[in-house]
Amino acid sequence: MSSGERPAGDGAAVEFRVLGEVTVHAADRLVDIGYTQLQAVLAVLVFEANQTVPVDHLVDRVWGTRQLPRRPRAAVQHSVTLVRKALAANSDVTIAWRSAGYRLAVDPAAVDLHRFRQLVGDARGRTDDDTAATLFEQALQLWRGVPFSGLETPWFADLRVSLGVEWRAARLDLTDIQLRRGQHATLLAELAEQTGQHPLDERLAGQYLLALYRSGRQAQALEHYHRLRHLLAEELGTDPGLPLRELHQQIVTADPALAAPTPVVASAPQSRPVPRQLPAPPRVFAGRTTELAYLDTALNQHADMVISTLTGAGGIGKTSLALHWAHQHVHRFPDGQLFVDLHGFSPVDLPLAPAVAIRGFLDALGVDPAGIPPDPQAQVGLYRSLVADKRILIVLDNAADAAQIDSLLPGSPSCAVTVTSRRHLTGLAVRHGAHQLKLDALTDAEARQLLTNRLGADRLRAEPDAVDELLAHCAGFPLALAIVAARVHAAADQPLAVLAAELRDTARLDAFEDENDPAASLRAALSWSLRALTDEQVHMFGLLGIAPGPDIALPAAISLLGLSPKQAERALRGLHQASLIDRGPNGRYSMHDLIRAYATATASRELTENARDEALRRVMDFYTHTAHTAARLLDPHLAPLRLDPPAPGAHPHPLADLPTAKAWFDSEYANLLAAQHTATSHAWHHCVWDLAWTLTTFQYRRGHRHDWLAVWRAALAAAEHLSDPTPRIRAHRFVGRAYAELGRHEEAFGHLHRALALAEHHHQPTDQAHTHRQLSVAWERRGDDRRALDHSTRALALFRGLDLPVWEAVALNDVGWDAARLGDYDTARVHCQAALTLRHDHHDTEGEAETLDTLGYIDHHTGDHGQAIRHYQRALALYRSLGDTYEAAAILDNLGHPHVALGQHEQAGVAWREALELYRQTGRYAEAERVRRQLDVLDRHPDAR
Numbered sequence: 001m002s003s004g005e006r007p008a009g010d011g012a013a014v015e016f017r018v019l020g021e022v023t024v025h026a027a028d029r030l031v032d033i034g035y036t037q038l039q040a041v042l043a044v045l046v047f048e049a050n051q052t053v054p055v056d057h058l059v060d061r062v063w064g065t066r067q068l069p070r071r072p073r074a075a076v077q078h079s080v081t082l083v084r085k086a087l088a089a090n091s092d093v094t095i096a097w098r099s100a101g102y103r104l105a106v107d108p109a110a111v112d113l114h115r116f117r118q119l120v121g122d123a124r125g126r127t128d129d130d131t132a133a134t135l136f137e138q139a140l141q142l143w144r145g146v147p148f149s150g151l152e153t154p155w156f157a158d159l160r161v162s163l164g165v166e167w168r169a170a171r172l173d174l175t176d177i178q179l180r181r182g183q184h185a186t187l188l189a190e191l192a193e194q195t196g197q198h199p200l201d202e203r204l205a206g207q208y209l210l211a212l213y214r215s216g217r218q219a220q221a222l223e224h225y226h227r228l229r230h231l232l233a234e235e236l237g238t239d240p241g242l243p244l245r246e247l248h249q250q251i252v253t254a255d256p257a258l259a260a261p262t263p264v265v266a267s268a269p270q271s272r273p274v275p276r277q278l279p280a281p282p283r284v285f286a287g288r289t290t291e292l293a294y295l296d297t298a299l300n301q302h303a304d305m306v307i308s309t310l311t312g313a314g315g316i317g318k319t320s321l322a323l324h325w326a327h328q329h330v331h332r333f334p335d336g337q338l339f340v341d342l343h344g345f346s347p348v349d350l351p352l353a354p355a356v357a358i359r360g361f362l363d364a365l366g367v368d369p370a371g372i373p374p375d376p377q378a379q380v381g382l383y384r385s386l387v388a389d390k391r392i393l394i395v396l397d398n399a400a401d402a403a404q405i406d407s408l409l410p411g412s413p414s415c416a417v418t419v420t421s422r423r424h425l426t427g428l429a430v431r432h433g434a435h436q437l438k439l440d441a442l443t444d445a446e447a448r449q450l451l452t453n454r455l456g457a458d459r460l461r462a463e464p465d466a467v468d469e470l471l472a473h474c475a476g477f478p479l480a481l482a483i484v485a486a487r488v489h490a491a492a493d494q495p496l497a498v499l500a501a502e503l504r505d506t507a508r509l510d511a512f513e514d515e516n517d518p519a520a521s522l523r524a525a526l527s528w529s530l531r532a533l534t535d536e537q538v539h540m541f542g543l544l545g546i547a548p549g550p551d552i553a554l555p556a557a558i559s560l561l562g563l564s565p566k567q568a569e570r571a572l573r574g575l576h577q578a579s580l581i582d583r584g585p586n587g588r589y590s591m592h593d594l595i596r597a598y599a600t601a602t603a604s605r606e607l608t609e610n611a612r613d614e615a616l617r618r619v620m621d622f623y624t625h626t627a628h629t630a631a632r633l634l635d636p637h638l639a640p641l642r643l644d645p646p647a648p649g650a651h652p653h654p655l656a657d658l659p660t661a662k663a664w665f666d667s668e669y670a671n672l673l674a675a676q677h678t679a680t681s682h683a684w685h686h687c688v689w690d691l692a693w694t695l696t697t698f699q700y701r702r703g704h705r706h707d708w709l710a711v712w713r714a715a716l717a718a719a720e721h722l723s724d725p726t727p728r729i730r731a732h733r734f735v736g737r738a739y740a741e742l743g744r745h746e747e748a749f750g751h752l753h754r755a756l757a758l759a760e761h762h763h764q765p766t767d768q769a770h771t772h773r774q775l776s777v778a779w780e781r782r783g784d785d786r787r788a789l790d791h792s793t794r795a796l797a798l799f800r801g802l803d804l805p806v807w808e809a810v811a812l813n814d815v816g817w818d819a820a821r822l823g824d825y826d827t828a829r830v831h832c833q834a835a836l837t838l839r840h841d842h843h844d845t846e847g848e849a850e851t852l853d854t855l856g857y858i859d860h861h862t863g864d865h866g867q868a869i870r871h872y873q874r875a876l877a878l879y880r881s882l883g884d885t886y887e888a889a890a891i892l893d894n895l896g897h898p899h900v901a902l903g904q905h906e907q908a909g910v911a912w913r914e915a916l917e918l919y920r921q922t923g924r925y926a927e928a929e930r931v932r933r934q935l936d937v938l939d940r941h942p943d944a945r
Contacts, residue, residue, distance in 0.1 A: 014026045014093050014106070015110050015111075015112070016042075016046045016106070016110055016112065017112045017144065018043055018047070018111070018112060018147055019113055019142050019145075019147050019163075020144030020145035020146065020285075021144070021145065021150060021286075021289055022040075022042065022043045022046075022148060022149075022151065023289060024086075024087070025293075025296070027300070029293070029297060030289070030293035031086060031087065032086065033086050034082055034083075036150065036151065037079055038083055038086070039150070039151065040061070040151045040156070041062055041079040041080060041083055042083050042104075043156070044061045044062065044155075045083075045102060045104035046104060046111055049106050049108060049114060050103065050104070050105055050108070051103065052098040052100075052101045052102070052103040053101045053102055054100050054101040055073050055076050055100060055102070058076050058101070059072045059073070060155065061155040061156070062076070062079075062153065064153030064154045064155060076102075080095060080102055092106065092110070093105070093106045094106075112142045116142045116143070116166075116170075117166070119136070119142075120135075120139045120166070120170045120173075123135035123139065123170075123173070124173065129177045129180055129181060132177055133174060133177045133181070136170055136174035138331070139170055140167070140170060140171060140174065141327055141328070143167060144285065144324070144328065145284070145286055146449070146452070146453050147160050147164075148160060149449055149452075149453075150445070157457070168198070168201075172203055172204060172207070175187060176207070179210055179211065180261060181261070182261045184210065184211040184215055184260060185211075187207075188212070191204070192208065193283075195208050199231060200228075200232065200236070202228075202243070202244045205228050205240075205244060206243060206244050206247050208221075208224065209221045209225060209244075209247055209248070209251060210258065213251050214258070214259070214260040218254070221251050222248070222251060225248045225251070228240065228244075273364075273365075273366045274334075274335060275336040275337065275361075275364040275365060275392075276336060276337060277336075277338050277339040277340075277364055278326055278327065278337045278393075278395065279323060279339060280323075281324050281326075281327040282320040282323060282324055284453045284454050285450075285453070286442075286446055286449040286450035286453050287442050287443065287446025287447075287449060287450065288317070288321050288442075291310075291321060291439065292321075292324075292325055292328075294435070294437055295308055295418075295435075295437070298435040299332070299416060305410065305412065305414075305432075306417070307409065307416075307417045307419065307428060307432050307433070307435065308416075308417070308418050308419070308434065308437060309418075309419045309420075309421065309425045309428055309429070309435070309436050310418065310420045310421075310437050310439060311420075311421055311422065311423065311424050311425065311436065311438050311579055312422070312438055312439035312440065312579050313422065313579045313592060313595055314345060314422055314479075314579075315477055315478065315479030316477065317442075317479070318439055319397055319398070319420055320478065321439065322397065322418050322420050323395070326393055326418065330393070332391065332393070332416075333391045333392055333393040334391055335390035335391045336365075336390075336392050336393075337393045337394075337395070338361050338364060338392060338393070338394045339395045340352070340357045340395075340396060340397065340408075341397045341398050342357065342396060342400065342404055343398060343400075344399045344404065344422070344423075345398060345400070345421075351399075351400035352404075354404055354405075354406075354408055355407075357396075357408055358376070358379050358380055358383050358407065358408065359372070361408075362382065362383055362386075365383070365386045380407050383410075387412055387415055388410070388412045389412055389414055390412065391415070392412075392414075392416075393415070393416050394408070394410065394416070395418045395419075395420075396417065396418070396420070397419075397420050398420060398421065399423075399425065400421070400423070401423055401425070402426070402427030402428045403427070405419055405428060409432065419434070422578060422579045423577050423578055424577045424579070426577075438579075440476075440582070441475060441476030441477055441592055442476040442477075444471065444476070446476070447471050447474060447476045448467070450478065450481050451470070451471065451481055451484070454481075454482070455485055459488075460496075462496075463495060463496040465497075466496035466497040466499075466500040469503070470484055470496065470499065470503065476592075477592065477594050484499070484503075487499060533575075533578060537571060537574050538602065539606065539607065540571040540575065541575055541602055542599055542600075542603030542604075542605075542606050543607070543612075543615045544575070544581065544589070544591065544599055545591070545598070545600040545601075545603050546599075546600055546603050546612060546616065547560050548616075548619070548620075548674035548675040548677065548678040549670055549672075550590060550674070551584070551588045551589060551590035551671070552588065552671070553587065553588050553589075553667070554569060554572070554587065555622070555651070556622050556623065557572060557589065558651055559618040559619050559621070559622035559646075559649065559651055559652075560615055560616075560618060560619040560622075562649035572589055576589070580595060580599075613682075614647070614649075616678065616682070618646075618647050618648075618650040619650070619675075620675055620678065620679060620687055621646040621650040621652070622646070622650050622652055622653070623672055623675045623691070624643065624690050624694065625652035626652045626655065626664065627665075627691065627694035628643060628690070629652065629654075629661070630661035630662075630665055630694070630698075631694040631696070631697055631698065633655060633658050633660075633661035634658065634662070634665075634701070634882070635697045635846065637806050638697060641693060641694070643690065644686075662698075662883045665698045669698070669704075672691060672694075672695060673695075673707060673710075673711065675687075676691040677714075679691065679718075680714050680717075680718065685718035685721045685722055688714055688717075689715045689719055691711065691715075692715035692731070692734070695707075695708075695711055696712075699711070700886065701882060701884035701886055702883075702885060702922070703885060703886035703889075703922030703923065703924070705923070706923075708738045708741070709735065709738035709739065709742065712731055712734040712735045715727070715731045716731035716732060716735055718731075719731045725762045725764075726762075726764065726767070729755050729758045729762070729767045729771075730755070730767065732752070733751070733755040733767070733770060733774055735751045736748045736749070736750070736755060736774060736778065737752075739751065740752075740778040740781045741781070745778065745782050748778045748781075749775075752774055752778055753775075755771045755774075756771045756772070756775070759771055765798055765801070765802060768798055769798035769799050769804075769811075770795070770807075772791045772794045772795035772798065773791070773810065775791040776788045776789070776790075776791035776792035776795060776818065780817075780821070785818055785821040788821070789815065789818035789819060792811060792814035792815045792818050793815055795814065796812060796815055799811050805838055805842060806838070806847070809834075809835045809838035809844065809847055809851075810835075810847060813835040813839075813847070813851045813854055815827075816828040816829070816830075816832035816851075816854050816858075817832075817854045820854065820858050820861070825858050825861065825862050828858050829855070829858050832851050832854050832855050832858065833855075835847070835851045845878055845881065845882060846878070846879075846884070848875075849874075849879045849884075850875075850887075852872070852874050853871070853875045853887075853890075853891055856868045856872040856891075856894060856898075857894065859898075860894075860901070865899075865902050866898075869895065869902075872891055872895040873895070876891045876892065876895065879891060885918050885921065886918075886922055888918060889915050889918035889919050889922065889924070889927070890915075890927075892915035892918065893911075893915040893919075893927070893931055896908040896912045896915070896934065899911065908938060909935065909938055909939075912934055912935050912938070913935065916928055916931045919931060
């Protein structure tokens with residue numbers, strides 16, 4: 001065998017793959033090259049293997065028309081250094097400096113592109129069709145997708161076009177051989193597809209005409225010729241070339257020379273045939289690099305029989321991945337490949353019996369029917385005897401469960417088995433040590449690449465916004481992407497925006513529906529998974545589809561499903577085993593967007609409206625009551641709500657302490673927002689308002705200002721439907737405060753004055769006091785400290801009259817802060833010291849931190865910078881203990897200034913850099929920019945170095 005014919009992995013320490021994504025494999029393990037720029041540098045060097053590539057060429061090819069780095073040659077040098085480091089363990093590969101460029105020295109057989117070209121060259125030099133066909137097939141199997149995918153400079157784009165020409169030429173050469181060998185019938189479907197993609201290619205058209213004619217479809221061949229002649233005249237203003245015209249004449253006259261060649265009948269075989277049952281690999285494939293590397297590792301690192309299971313939802317691409325990987329490794333299994341569709345989840349009534357699959361394998365292995373024993377166990381024994389000590393790959397597709405697989409497993413360690421199923425085949429892992437691989441949706445980049453491979457980069461570049469919308473609708477689901485691509489091909493004259501609009505205006509799953517072809521229907525594919533579920537599991541599946549939020553934890557699921565903890569856990573485990581829900585490492589359950597849409601449709605179809613509402617009531621009560629407990633742990637001085645008892649079957653989660661409450665809010669925050677939205681859509685007004693109240697402290701401390709405004713605007717709308725005026729007063733107050741925090745001052749004052757007027761009208765002095773306090777904050781945010789002091793003073797008087805010492809302390813601090821802002825530091829210090837005493841006595845941790853912040857401000861502005869630092873540091877420690885990153889950022893910002901005043905520039909820099917990060921995390925970009933400027937000034941200070 002020549003070096004060009006050497007298969008990947010046989011004796012090669014390293015293998016470069018560029019006919020698809022750019023990857024490097026050493027000892028059949030994936031080597032991490034790094035980010036895209038490094039992959040591009042390596043790709044150029046690999047393409048020019050053993051040739052010196054000038055630095056200027058590298059710059060042009062790697063960066064193209066993009067903005068060049070400030071020092072291009074240095075950037076190339078740095079990139080090459082990193083690539084060398086990634087390849088350092090492989091002595092067979094070197095990157096050396098030669099004159100004015102770099103040269104990658106490597107065996108050309110280690111590069112799939114150069115191996116492809118060598119195989120094609122060898123094939124074209126053979127006179128024996130059988131050998132030439134084998135070489136062409138080996139060459140074409142090296143292609144894993146679009147060459148150099150993900151590298152988007154003009155040079156790579158042009159290179160892809162030229163390599164595409166090479167691929168097509170090799171494919172056409174192989175087709176000529178196959179036609180000479182009488183394989184026209186098996187070529188028809190592929191040729192039909194290829195002519196659709198390349199309608200003006202006369203050589204391809206001639207092959208298609210010949211295949212049609214030899215398949216007894218003379219009329220169709222003539223019709224295709226006339227369409228082509230018309231198209232050539234219309235597009236190019238020319239007639240078909242002489243070879244095609246002569247072929248047409250031969251078809252018209254039924255020239256005997258066109259008759260299919262008589263197959264050469266071989267002499268009686270001396271051994272059993274080698275089975276080649278693998279279906280064709282997917283024509284278009286993208287991504288799954290990690291999964292492919294996992295399968296490679298499993299195959300290469302184990303001496304015993306390797307069993308790999310690919311599990312995931314229907315339409316997630318399990319079979320495509322299995323076949324793509326299998327065809328990449330056929331050279332590893334010279335004794336054949338067996339394949340069977342076990343129909344575990346398909347339109348047929350029952351999964352395929354293992355005995356039927358075994359009989360099919362025996363036929364493929366060349367066993368004379370008369371020699372097959374009648375006993376099923378004896379057939380299994382015969383099957384295992386035939387494959388013993390042979391290198392055979394067995395692909396068991398679409399398995400129903402592990403029990404269907406057991407008798408199909410060979411006993412020979414030289415074999416490998418790949419299984420696909422929608423169920424988690426845990427039994428295979430327990431009994432046979434199977435490697436388990438779960439497939440999730442494609443990443444955004446993988447989904448885009450798959451669509452690019454199907455539709456072409458030009459089509460996608462022409463309508464980027466429509467492409468983004470199509471990808472969003474498909475949500476990384478390979479079947480959905482395939483359906484969209486097929487619809488685009490079917491309406492090639494329509495802009496992508498038309499299809500995007502159609503998907504936008506159609507129910508989520510209806511957009512991927514084809515009543516006449518279940519294989520092209522996402523709804524049908526998912527429905528086959530439900531056939532294997534019990535009625536109770538279908539019920540649970542529907543309820544999970546309507547649950548609020550992106551995921552759900554077991555405590556919430558218990559209330560949603562109305563089951564005991566053990567029953568709920570069993571139901572969730574069953575749906576997880578069926579690949580209908582995912583279980584994250586944190587124990588939370590979620591669904592892919594399209595599966596959730598199907599679950600919601602299932603709930604509407606299978607469950608009564610009453611059953612749906614009762615389930616939602618239970619889970620809403622779970623969230624509301626648990627959030628209320630968590631909010632009271634965050635702020636013990638928060639006024640409690642008078643909640644109705646939870647609905648029967650709802651079990652609020654007990655929370656023991658402050659850390660537990662903070663962790664619960666962090667994990668459930670998105671679900672709580674979704675719960676309020678659900679309550680709004682069902683007009684459950686009390687629930688809408690209660691959830692806003694319970695979220696307030698957490699949102700403030702985490703800096704979720706925009707969410708804070710949204711939940712209180714929803715609460716205000718709900719309060720308009722309640723007879724009690726108090727919720728309406730408080731909703732106006734909190735909406736006003738939220739607007740003030742966001743700098744929308746006119747809207748803030750409008751709501752706050754409305755809250756004050758309502759409180760005065762309904763004689764509610766407590767709400768009047770709170771509203772004056774919020775008006776004080778709003779005026780301070782507006783920059784009018786005199787009006788702020790007026791309102792904080794009125795709030796203090798009202799709180800004192802109501803005998804509310806905690807809120808009196810709040811107002812004392814507010815007066816102190818406003819006085820300090822006006823330069824009256826003595827008045828400010830007296831009020832703040834009184835506030836600090838009250839807050840300490842009443843264990844108001846948040847209040848202590850707030851007052852210490854004010855005292856730090858007073859000390860700094862009166863020249864006592866050391867005391868200011870101590871006050872700020874105590875405040876910072878308290879805010880951190882509360883998990884209040886929003887206020888912690890401001891304290892760190894303040895802390896830097898007295899450090900600077902004392903010449904402690906290093907300490908100031910530490911505080912400001914952390915403040916900068918926290919400001920960015922909480923979306924306070926104006927404050928972040930101000931702190932960045934402070935740091936710039938600090939960096940220029942001579943003492944800062």
